[in-house]
Each structure stands twice: as structure tokens, then as C-alpha cells.
Amino acid sequence: MSSKRMVKRFSAAVRVSHWLYAASFITLAVTGYLQFGSALDWMIPLFGSLEGAMVVHRVAAVFLIIAVVLPLLMRPREVSAWLNEVFNFSRADADFLKAFPAKFVGVKKEIPPQGFYNGGEKINSLIQIICGAGLIISGLFLWLSAAPPTIMYPLHALLMAIGVASAIGHIYLALLNPISNEAIGGMISGEISEQYMKENHGRWYEQVYKKRV
Amino acid sequence: MSRMARLIDITRCTACRGCQVSCKRWNQLAGEIGAFTGSYQSHDDLSPGRWTMIKFYEEKKPGGEMAWHFRKATCMHCADAGCLKACPNEALVREENGTIRRIEENCIGCGHCVQFCPFDIPKVDEVAQKMKKCTFCYDRISNGREPACAKTCVPRAIVYGTWDEMAALADERLAQAQKLYPDSRIYGRDELGGLGVIYILPDTPAKYGLPEDPSLPFTLGLWKDVVHPFGKGLIGASLAATGLAFIISRRNAMKLKESAKLEEGGYDDEQQKNG
Numbered sequence: 001m002s003s004k005r006m007v008k009r010f011s012a013a014v015r016v017s018h019w020l021y022a023a024s025f026i027t028l029a030v031t032g033y034l035q036f037g038s039a040l041d042w043m044i045p046l047f048g049s050l051e052g053a054m055v056v057h058r059v060a061a062v063f064l065i066i067a068v069v070l071p072l073l074m075r076p077r078e079v080s081a082w083l084n085e086v087f088n089f090s091r092a093d094a095d096f097l098k099a100f101p102a103k104f105v106g107v108k109k110e111i112p113p114q115g116f117y118n119g120g121e122k123i124n125s126l127i128q129i130i131c132g133a134g135l136i137i138s139g140l141f142l143w144l145s146a147a148p149p150t151i152m153y154p155l156h157a158l159l160m161a162i163g164v165a166s167a168i169g170h171i172y173l174a175l176l177n178p179i180s181n182e183a184i185g186g187m188i189s190g191e192i193s194e195q196y197m198k199e200n201h202g203r204w205y206e207q208v209y210k211k212r213v
Numbered sequence: 214m215s216r217m218a219r220l221i222d223i224t225r226c227t228a229c230r231g232c233q234v235s236c237k238r239w240n241q242l243a244g245e246i247g248a249f250t251g252s253y254q255s256h257d258d259l260s261p262g263r264w265t266m267i268k269f270y271e272e273k274k275p276g277g278e279m280a281w282h283f284r285k286a287t288c289m290h291c292a293d294a295g296c297l298k299a300c301p302n303e304a305l306v307r308e309e310n311g312t313i314r315r316i317e318e319n320c321i322g323c324g325h326c327v328q329f330c331p332f333d334i335p336k337v338d339e340v341a342q343k344m345k346k347c348t349f350c351y352d353r354i355s356n357g358r359e360p361a362c363a364k365t366c367v368p369r370a371i372v373y374g375t376w377d378e379m380a381a382l383a384d385e386r387l388a389q390a391q392k393l394y395p396d397s398r399i400y401g402r403d404e405l406g407g408l409g410v411i412y413i414l415p416d417t418p419a420k421y422g423l424p425e426d427p428s429l430p431f432t433l434g435l436w437k438d439v440v441h442p443f444g445k446g447l448i449g450a451s452l453a454a455t456g457l458a459f460i461i462s463r464r465n466a467m468k469l470k471e472s473a474k475l476e477e478g479g480y481d482d483e484q485q486k487n488g
């Protein structure tokens with residue numbers, strides 16, 4: 001069973017931060033949406049009242065900020081490696097995106113060898129970084145300023161919509177898409193199979209093995 | 214019912230503060246003793262329990278001489294009300310008679326209305342988590358009475374009637390006022406689509422703490438008319454696209470499963486390997 005060999009992907013600190021961010025983000029999205037639209041109004045009793053939901057919104061915001069600050073303090077090198085990769089969009093990433101529509105509907109397709117992150121993951125990371133930072137900044141203004149610049153209201157709502165729309169795609173790919181959902185193991189146990197690594201992150205595979213040789 | 218309005222003629226107002234008292238009395242708001250403000254003004258600002266007050270503005274003339282300006286501050290019950298548009302929970306409604314009325318149960322005290330009122334009127338009671346402001350004596354006027362502040366005003370500086378009557382009366386009052394104050398003007402008849410308070414001001418609005426050309430910040434329209442529909446569309450589109458992709462991917466997986474029965478190393482086998 002050589003193909004079952006496992007490879008380390010994410011450290012515990014990063015995984016904890018990812019799930020803390022995910023839980024806070026979903027909580028913030030739901031409680032914030034209650035002010036934004038009416039589609040989730042049936043959830044209001046869960047929080048007691050709309051006022052209650054806005055208190056939960058602020059508590060979750062604190063956890064979201066912790067989820068961002070924690071890995072920055074504990075694993076700065078892993079974070080900066082991630083940022084380096086994400087802000088380095090290559091040819092291979094662009095080619096990945098061409099094959100992405102097929103992957104999105106669950107059809108396996110040859111993709112050019114990808115690094116630690118593929119082109120899609122990079123775009124998702126970029127969107128989440130920009131939206132996360134913008135939501136924290138605008139959210140803190142709305143929360144703490146007695147007279148926030150009024151642009152913060154539309155900005156907060158816009159970043160929420162973009163962040164949520166892309167998070168929906170991210171969650172689907174990670175949980176429900178039959179050809180990419182193995183990657184979730186990397187975020188749960190911290191490991192993925194070497195087989196999956198070879199097939200989906202060819203360049204990373206090569207980098208790891210070159211080092212060993 | 215037609216739109217109602219108050220004409221507030223500052224050239225006749227004597228700053229007696231009778232309206233301030235009768236508003237408290239009718240609306241059963243407790244009296245509050247404020248700290249000395251450094252002028253004749255009674256309190257520093259409107260408050261959750263103070264829905265109208267006379268505001269004083271001192272002006273030092275070039276010769277060193279002091280000029281006193283004062284104005285009854287109150288909710289204008291705007292035709293294009295920023296507070297109402299900003300409210301996330303329908304806690305403000307426009308009544309047929311023009312009142313911008315609060316719905317107490319719906320108010321969550323978030324204060325968005327405060328940020329988008331061009332006249333700085335709404336005040337949030339932080340303990341009760343409710344916004345408070347002038348009700349236009351909705352209980353009185355919907356029963357054919359005039360607002361408490363208008364009823365009490367001795368020099369008839371506050372007059373109540375239909376908006377059209379008040380708009381016409383403004384011309385008459387202006388002509389009288391200009392004899393004494395040549396710089397007099399009408400404020401609120403054309404501003405923001407017509408306010409529910411039409412002032413006769415003896416001088417420029419700035420001297421009375423009023424914006425020269427009040428407008429709603431463009432960020433309010435951007436937020437409610439652009440970002441909200443766009444955001445809902447975007448989230449809806451994302452849900453629809455992933456939902457569709459999910460169904461297609463399941464069908465593809467089923468097909469692979471079928472063929473996996475025929476050949477080893479097919480989809481099923483791979484799934485087991487991956488684990």
C-alpha cells in the first residue's frame with residue numbers, strides 16, 4: 001500500500017486557526033445577514049432576538065480576530081510561506097483555472113503540476129485575505145467609532161457578500177466535490193496521501209523529493 | 214390624509230422654551246437637569262428623553278459685538294428620510310400624514326439612523342437599546358389635534374397644518390419677516406424633497422446650525438440600493454452554481470461507479486484507496 005503513504009500538510013496551529021476562523025466566519029455571516037437581508041430571519045429565535053444576534057456578531061468577531069492573530073504569532077514562517085505562494089500567481093495557476101470548470105462539476109481532468117497550493121486555492125485565499133482584512137477593519141469602525149465614516153457600511157456589506165459567495169464555493173469543493181474532497185484531510189488530521197499529493201500538487205511533490213534526494 | 218407639517222418661524226420665536234416643556238409634558242418625559250453649557254442653552258443636545266429644545270448659537274460680529282441666534286431643534290419628518298432608509302429592521306415607517314414614526318418593538322438600538330440623519334436628531338437610549346426622537350405627536354395629530362409644541366406656542370412661531378398650507382403660509386410670513394430681518398429666508402420647503410418642518414430663518418442656515426444644502430450621503434444609496442441587491446444576487450448565484458455543480462458531480466460519480474463494476478481500478482477502488 002505504498003500509495004497510502006501520508007504526507008504532512010498543515011501544522012496543528014494552522015489547522016486550529018483555520019477551523020476557528022471558519023466557525024467565527026459562518027457565525028458572523030449568519031448574524032450579520034440578519035441585518036442585511038430577510039432570508040435568514042427564521043434563525044432569529046436562535047439568538048433570542050436581533051439584538052442578541054448582534055451581540056453574538058461582536059463575540060464572534062473577537063474570535064475571528066484571534067484566528068487571524070494566532071498563527072501570525074505562533075507560525076509566522078508558515079503564514080509567510082502561504083502569503084508568498086498566494087501572491088505569486090504563475091502560468092501553472094492560470095492553466096489550472098482552465099481545467100477548473102471540469103473539476104468543479106466533478107470531472108477528472110489533467111492539470112499541469114501545481115505547487116503547494118493550486119490556482120483555485122490561491123484565488124480563494126486571496127479573496128478571503130482581502131475580505132477578511134477589510135471586514136475586520138470596517139467592522140471595528142462600525143463597532144467602536146461613535147461616528148464611523150459612512151463608507152464603512154456599504155464596504156462591510158460588500159465584502160461580506162464577496163467573502164460569503166466565495167466561501168460557499170470553497171466549502172463545496174472541500175466537502176462535497178468527489179474529486180477534491182480528499183484535501184479536507186489535510187485540514188483535519190494535517191496529512192494527505194502521497195497519491196493525492198502527486199496527482200494534485202505535482203510541483204510540491206517534486207520539491208519535497210528533490211530535497212530528500 | 215394629506216401630508217402635515219409645522220411652520221417654525223424663528224423670527225417670531227422668543228426662545229421661551231414653552232415647546233420644550235409641553236413636549237416633555239405630553240410625552241411624559243422626565244425632566245433632566247443638565248450641566249451649565251456656557252450659554253443660555255438649557256442642555257448640551259437633544260437626548261432620548263428630550264425630543265425638542267431651543268439651541269443657541271453665539272456669533273461674534275467683526276466689531277466685537279455679540280449676536281444671538283436660536284432655533285427650535287426637532288425632527289424634520291423628512292420626505293426623503295435618511296434615518297428610515299438606514300434602519301435595518303423596519304423600525305421607522307412613513308405614515309400617510311408624513312410622520313416618520315418609530316416602531317418601538319422593531320428598534321434594536323443599532324444607531325444606523327443616527328449616522329444618516331442630516332440633522333443629528335435621533336438619540337439612542339443605550340440602556341433600553343431604543344432610539345428616541347420627536348413623534349410629531351402622532352397620537353395627537355392622528356386624532357385631529359395639533360402637536361403639543363404648536364399648541365403651546367404663544368407668539369404663534371410654531372404653526373401646524375397641511376404641508377401645502379404651511380408652504381403657502383411661509384411666503385406670507387417671509388414677507389413680514391423681511392421687514393425686520395432683510396436676510397430672512399425659507400428653509401425646508403425645497404430641501405431634501407420638502408421637510409415636514411418649514412423654517413423662517415432670519416439669516417443664513419449656517420448661523421442656526423443647519424446645513425446649507427442638506428443631502429443624504431451617497432454612501433447610503435450605495436449601501437442600500439447597490440450593495441444590498443448586488444450582494445444578494447452574488448450569494449444567490451454562488452449557491453445556485455454550487456448546487457448545480459453538486460448535482461452534476463454526483464451524476465458523474467454515479468456513472469463512474471457503474472463502470473467501476475466492470476473494471477478494476479475504477480472510481481470505487483480509488484475512493485477506497487484514498488480513504
Ligand code: HEM
Pocket residue numbers: 025028029031032033034035036054057058061062064065135136137138139140142143153156157160163164301323
Ligand atoms: C472582526 C470582524 C467584524 C466586526 C468587528 C464586525 C462588526 C459589525 C458591526 C458593528 C456591524 C453593524 C451592526 C451593528 O451595529 O449591530 C456589522 C454588520 C454586519 N456584519 Fe460585521 N463585523 C465583523 C466581521 C464580519 C464578517 C466576517 C461578516 C460576514 C462574513 C460580517 C457581516 C456583517 C453583515 C452582513 C452586517 C450587516 C451589514 C448590512 O446591514 O448591510 N461581519 N458588523
Ligand code: SF4
Pocket residue numbers: 287288289290291294295296297313329330331332333334335346
Ligand atoms: S430629521 Fe433626521 S430623524 Fe427626522 S426624519 Fe429626517 S432624517 Fe429622520
Ligand code: SF4
Pocket residue numbers: 296299300301302303304305319320321322323324325326327335337343344
Ligand atoms: S436604532 Fe432603531 S430606529 Fe435607528 S436604525 Fe437602528 S433599529 Fe432603526
Ligand code: SF4
Pocket residue numbers: 235236237239240264265287346347348349350360361362363
Ligand atoms: S411635535 Fe410633539 S413630540 Fe415633536 S417636538 Fe412637538 S411636542 Fe415634541
